[in-house]
Amino acid sequence: SLSKGKIEFENVSFSYKGAVGDPVIKNFSFTCLPGQTVGIIGSTGAGKSSLIQLIPRFYDVTSGAIRVNDIDVKDWDVKELREKIAVVPQKNILFTGTVIENIRWGKEDATFEEIADASKVAEAHDFISAFPEGYETRLGQGGVNLSGGQKQRVSIARALVRKPEILILDDCTSAVDVATESRIKESLKRYAENTTCLLIAQRISSVMDADQIIVLENGEMVGYGHHEELLKSCKVYQEILQS
Numbered sequence: 001s002l003s004k005g006k007i008e009f010e011n012v013s014f015s016y017k018g019a020v021g022d023p024v025i026k027n028f029s030f031t032c033l034p035g036q037t038v039g040i041i042g043s044t045g046a047g048k049s050s051l052i053q054l055i056p057r058f059y060d061v062t063s064g065a066i067r068v069n070d071i072d073v074k075d076w077d078v079k080e081l082r083e084k085i086a087v088v089p090q091k092n093i094l095f096t097g098t099v100i101e102n103i104r105w106g107k108e109d110a111t112f113e114e115i116a117d118a119s120k121v122a123e124a125h126d127f128i129s130a131f132p133e134g135y136e137t138r139l140g141q142g143g144v145n146l147s148g149g150q151k152q153r154v155s156i157a158r159a160l161v162r163k164p165e166i167l168i169l170d171d172c173t174s175a176v177d178v179a180t181e182s183r184i185k186e187s188l189k190r191y192a193e194n195t196t197c198l199l200i201a202q203r204i205s206s207v208m209d210a211d212q213i214i215v216l217e218n219g220e221m222v223g224y225g226h227h228e229e230l231l232k233s234c235k236v237y238q239e240i241l242q243s
């Protein structure tokens with residue numbers, strides 16, 4: 001359908017329960033069209049992670065509304081809603097088990113081919129294949145310890161194998177070198193062509209080719225547009241570039 005992967009925020013404000021002071025997200029409105037890639041950038045504590053966690057209802061808005069595929073998230077069956085959305089969180093969440101078990105988690109019926117495809121896009125297939133036991137290699141206790149960047153790439157493969165309508169990458173390439181990150185993004189364009197992607201990042205280079213970029217500061221949208229537009233018009237964006 002035409003609304004598959006569409007996300008709308010309408011005057012969304014959000015405070016964590018029991019928190020005093022300013023809301024973490026303030027009167028935020030935004031529409032992300034199906035298949036678009038939207039970058040979200042802003043300094044630490046700006047509210048980026050909080051914002052995206054409202055979409056799969058890890059938290060609920062304090063006021064305003066979020067719609068996914070034109071339906072208010074409060075009217076979705078939460079399980080169905082979450083099946084459409086894959087979030088790769090900032091802190092990786094791999095468990096003690098084999099590589100393949102970790103990637104298949106959340107999509108138990110994935111075939112080996114699907115797992116290998118997702119891993120290739122995430123630039124994880126080559127290092128996994130280089131282990132003597134390949135995808136059967138055990139991670140964690142009594143097994144292999146992956147580097148931070150390798151863990152992030154396995155986490156991305158786990159999200160991709162689910163073929164979500166909405167893919168949210170929350171600063172999950174921070175430990176991946178810039179060249180590898182750029183290859184992942186190139187492959188993603190093909191693999192997730194019709195997937196709506198939200199890309200949270202600290203580095204401008206990670207979001208500069210997104211269809212739209214949101215600049216967030218203190219829970220407010222202080223800039224919105226393409227890289228070139230923001231370079232000209234958004235002071236906060238220029239500051240992030242120079243930092």
Ligand code: CTP
Pocket residue numbers: 016019024042043044045046047048049050051090
């Ligand atoms: N916060 C909170 N309770 C939480 C998570 C976050 O009170 N469980 C607060 C933080 O202290 C911060 C604000 O919410 O003041 C926004 O945090 P966050 O959404 O994590 O900001 P990010 O922009 O994602 O910051 P970072 O880049 O450091 O992840």
